[in-house]
Amino acid sequence: MRTQRIFEQYGVVLALLILVLVNAVLKPAMFLQPENVRNLLNQSSYIGIVAIGMTLVIIAGGIDLSVGSIVALSGASAVMVLNKNLDRGTMGVAIAVLAGVGVGTAVGAVNGFLISVGRLAPFIATLAGLVAFRSVTLVMADGSEIRSQSMDAYPAFGAGGIPLPFVDGAGRNLILNWSIVVWLILAVGAAFLLARARFGRYVVAVGASERAARYSGISTGAIRFWTYTLLGALSGMAGVLLSARLNSVASSTNGLYYELDAIAAVVIGGTPLSGGKGRVWGTVIGVLLLGVISNMMVSFGVSNYWQGAVKGAIILLAVLLQRGRATD
Amino acid sequence: MLEVRSITKRYPAVTALDGVSLAFAVGTSHAVIGENGAGKSTLMKILAGVEQPTEGEVLLDGAPVRFRSVREAAQAGIAMIHQELNLVDELNAAENVFLGREPRRGFAIDRKKAEQEAERWLHEVRAPFGPRTRVGDLSVAGKQLVEIAKAVSQQARYLILDEPTAVLSERETDALFDLLGRLHGQGVTLIYISHLLDEVLRLCDVVSVLRDGQHVETRPTAGSSPAELAKLMVGRDLGDVFPPKAHPAEANPILEVENLQVPGWVRGLGLTVRPGEILGLAGLVGSGRTEACEAIVGLRAHTGDTRLGGESVRLRNPREALRHGVAYLSEDRKGAGLVLGMSAVENTTLANLRAYGGFTIDRGRQRRATDAWIQALDVRVGDPEEPVGTLSGGNQQKVALAKWLDGKPRVLLLDEPTRGVDVGAKREIYRLVHRLASEGLACVLVSSEMPELVGLCHRVVVMRDGRSVGELVGDEIGEHAIMLLAAGVEEAA
Numbered sequence: 165m166r167t168q169r170i171f172e173q174y175g176v177v178l179a180l181l182i183l184v185l186v187n188a189v190l191k192p193a194m195f196l197q198p199e200n201v202r203n204l205l206n207q208s209s210y211i212g213i214v215a216i217g218m219t220l221v222i223i224a225g226g227i228d229l230s231v232g233s234i235v236a237l238s239g240a241s242a243v244m245v246l247n248k249n250l251d252r253g254t255m256g257v258a259i260a261v262l263a264g265v266g267v268g269t270a271v272g273a274v275n276g277f278l279i280s281v282g283r284l285a286p287f288i289a290t291l292a293g294l295v296a297f298r299s300v301t302l303v304m305a306d307g308s309e310i311r312s313q314s315m316d317a318y319p320a321f322g323a324g325g326i327p328l329p330f331v332d333g334a335g336r337n338l339i340l341n342w343s344i345v346v347w348l349i350l351a352v353g354a355a356f357l358l359a360r361a362r363f364g365r366y367v368v369a370v371g372a373s374e375r376a377a378r379y380s381g382i383s384t385g386a387i388r389f390w391t392y393t394l395l396g397a398l399s400g401m402a403g404v405l406l407s408a409r410l411n412s413v414a415s416s417t418n419g420l421y422y423e424l425d426a427i428a429a430v431v432i433g434g435t436p437l438s439g440g441k442g443r444v445w446g447t448v449i450g451v452l453l454l455g456v457i458s459n460m461m462v463s464f465g466v467s468n469y470w471q472g473a474v475k476g477a478i479i480l481l482a483v484l485l486q487r488g489r490a491t492d
Numbered sequence: 493m494l495e496v497r498s499i500t501k502r503y504p505a506v507t508a509l510d511g512v513s514l515a516f517a518v519g520t521s522h523a524v525i526g527e528n529g530a531g532k533s534t535l536m537k538i539l540a541g542v543e544q545p546t547e548g549e550v551l552l553d554g555a556p557v558r559f560r561s562v563r564e565a566a567q568a569g570i571a572m573i574h575q576e577l578n579l580v581d582e583l584n585a586a587e588n589v590f591l592g593r594e595p596r597r598g599f600a601i602d603r604k605k606a607e608q609e610a611e612r613w614l615h616e617v618r619a620p621f622g623p624r625t626r627v628g629d630l631s632v633a634g635k636q637l638v639e640i641a642k643a644v645s646q647q648a649r650y651l652i653l654d655e656p657t658a659v660l661s662e663r664e665t666d667a668l669f670d671l672l673g674r675l676h677g678q679g680v681t682l683i684y685i686s687h688l689l690d691e692v693l694r695l696c697d698v699v700s701v702l703r704d705g706q707h708v709e710t711r712p713t714a715g716s717s718p719a720e721l722a723k724l725m726v727g728r729d730l731g732d733v734f735p736p737k738a739h740p741a742e743a744n745p746i747l748e749v750e751n752l753q754v755p756g757w758v759r760g761l762g763l764t765v766r767p768g769e770i771l772g773l774a775g776l777v778g779s780g781r782t783e784a785c786e787a788i789v790g791l792r793a794h795t796g797d798t799r800l801g802g803e804s805v806r807l808r809n810p811r812e813a814l815r816h817g818v819a820y821l822s823e824d825r826k827g828a829g830l831v832l833g834m835s836a837v838e839n840t841t842l843a844n845l846r847a848y849g850g851f852t853i854d855r856g857r858q859r860r861a862t863d864a865w866i867q868a869l870d871v872r873v874g875d876p877e878e879p880v881g882t883l884s885g886g887n888q889q890k891v892a893l894a895k896w897l898d899g900k901p902r903v904l905l906l907d908e909p910t911r912g913v914d915v916g917a918k919r920e921i922y923r924l925v926h927r928l929a930s931e932g933l934a935c936v937l938v939s940s941e942m943p944e945l946v947g948l949c950h951r952v953v954v955m956r957d958g959r960s961v962g963e964l965v966g967d968e969i970g971e972h973a974i975m976l977l978a979a980g981v982e983e984a985a
């Protein structure tokens with residue numbers, strides 16, 4: 165009974181450890197190399213940032229399908245602004261970053277407004293956002309790619325970070341990318357918000373019982389609005405960081421399906437889609453689990469086409485394992 | 493004959509039935525009476541296949557049966573009309589009567605046949621509407637007729653009715669009793685749940701009394717008086733249950749409401765309460781009592797003047813209300829009163845969370861405050877950090893009360909505070925309300941339980957159709973007087 169509970173609580177961690185172990189044993193030359201770990205973290209960090217905001221939205225009883233399109237839209241906005249401010253160097257990069265994050269925050273606020281004041285179903289409101297924001301991005305790029313014309317400052321920002329005491333194959337110091345740093349800081353911040361802050365308590369209350377929260381004097385509309393706005397801001401950050409790493413934004417594929425990966429990570433991490441409870445660290449593990457699986461399939465030479473099937477199986481497995489907890 | 497033998501039903505927090513044995517003979521009209529929480533509804537749900545007993549067995553014509561679903565009970569000839577009707581508003585009467593057992597022709601539903609048959613059954617129960625009437629457009633009485641038509645169409649031999657008149661007007665009640673009399677004459681055995689003794693004596697020939705989950709007595713109604721039955725139901729004098737009334741000190745009203753209007757519900761209600769006073773708000777279901785309270789704390793759009801301590805205020809939501817010292821304990825404890833998935837600590841401080849820190853919550857202080865409330869209200873919780881969903885009704889209600897008391901209100905609106913609470917906890921809640929009032933809190937008590945209003949209130953305002961239709965003070969407060977006003981009956985001089 166007790167062990168079953170522990171298994172349900174920490175099963176995801178166990179699953180991640182097992183996968184890491186299998187990888188480490190079967191591909192010792194590859195997997196646990198600092199460079200590979202860094203790459204894995206870097207690849208996971210963009211969805212990881214989005215998934216943190218998604219966790220709060222889902223705990224508050226909502227859902228946001230538009231985040232992938234927000235990533236693309238804010239990345240494209242950042243690059244466009246950057247290209248207009250090339251002569252300002254680092255200052256230009258800062259302006260671009262602010263513009264991108266600002267656009268993400270603004271469209272997140274639009275989602276939140278439609279849902280809280282307009283009383284639209286979150287699924288519908290953000291479904292509209294999913295198609296509309298992508299479409300605006302396509303228009304901005306005329307259907308192709310927006311390339312950054314910055315040769316130094318922006319790509320340097322994308323590749324930059326905190327130097328690590330490891331070297332890569334070419335003997336250079338490994339860098340812990342800004343996206344990873346941002347991801348981890350945000351994860352700690354969101355976990356704190358949820359556990360200790362009044363806002364976090366209200367988020368849980370609204371998701372667990374909207375009516376009881378309203379009768380207790382909580383402005384449930386405002387709480388919901390802020391969860392979507394926050395998620396918009398985080399999607400904006402992810403979009404900007406991703407555009408900096410690639411130094412361009414492909415309007416049709418940038419951020420594509422991020423909403424699905426983010427939702428999957430939240431659910432795998434143990435936050436029920438019905439809301440009312442949840443955990444940020446679980447989402448971080450969920451993102452890592454998805455990342456390790458991709459990494460593993462590449463290193464084992466499995467066709468890319470199989471990835472979806474494996475992800476699907478993992479999602480189902482995670483939900484089935486967690487179902488026991490809801491009924492005890 | 494339908495029989496139960498030593499039936500026990502335990503829920504995680506309460507034992508609803510404790511070794512009850514009862515027999516319902518064919519052709520009788522058998523009442524089961526008891527106070528709220530006595531176990532009547534649970535027993536009937538077991539008979540109708542809604543709930544499974546923890547122990548004991550059900551026998552039909554001498555053979556043990558086990559109904560795992562409502563459908564199985566219906567096939568055995570047992571149908572139940574629940575307090576909350578189970579109809580689909582969007583479907584019409586015929587579709588509701590045949591829901592789940594639609595007549596078919598090939599793959600398609602045979603609508604024509606369904607409507608013809610339904611028409612016959614609706615006629616049988618003298619429904620004044622046709623089979624194509626959308627159920628959502630019907631009154632509660634009309635919906636009840638659809639339910640009864642459904643039961644009759646299933647050839648029910650045993651018809652269980654759970655307080656069917658609670659939501660009916662007097663005329664509708666008469667019509668229902670005519671219908672039940674007719675069905676009874678056709679050989680249907682009636683099992684009638686109520687706590688209205690006059691009704692029971694009028695309709696039934698046998699009555700069984702339940703108290704605190706146990707069977708007290710079964711006797712013929714002939715020769716029984718309401719007073720005798722009441723005594724069997726309560727098992728003690730009311731004086732035991734309610735503390736002696738204290739007289740509030742003379743003081744200016746703390747809450748004054750004038751010409752309160754809530755569209756569709758309240759039409760020009762006026763109220764005043766003084767510190768230390770317990771004001772009863774009586775009336776039938778749908779008379780606008782809950783809506784008036786919800787409007788006062790800003791949960792419903794309304795017009796009218798609200799004054800607190802003589803000062804005009806506008807309360808737009810429960811937070812503003814609490815800031816001005818007005819708190820509302822909802823009648824819907826599980827849906828609106830508490831977040832069941834949250835702990836006692838989280839619930840207790842939810843309405844007043846700002847007092848525990850601006851951005852971050854001081855969890856130590858929060859825990860100490862909750863512990864103090866747990867002690868003050870005698871809440872029985874294992875661990876205050878566990879979700880309140882597992883607590884008994886009485887303890888949940890105390891947590892909900894603590895949530896509002898933590899905001900130090902001057903006026904407390906209590907809406908059906910003892911609904912779904914066992915008898916012991918009820919008594920504690922009465923004493924608590926009494927104590928709070930004697931400490932100077934102004935209380936408004938909305939209740940459908942007459943003894944509560946009579947036993948606790950200094951003054952009772954009776955509502956009908958969204959208006960105040962009378963006020964009773966001191967010794968005038970009595971069940972009969974309240975009922976006459978609430979139902980709109982002129983007393984014959």
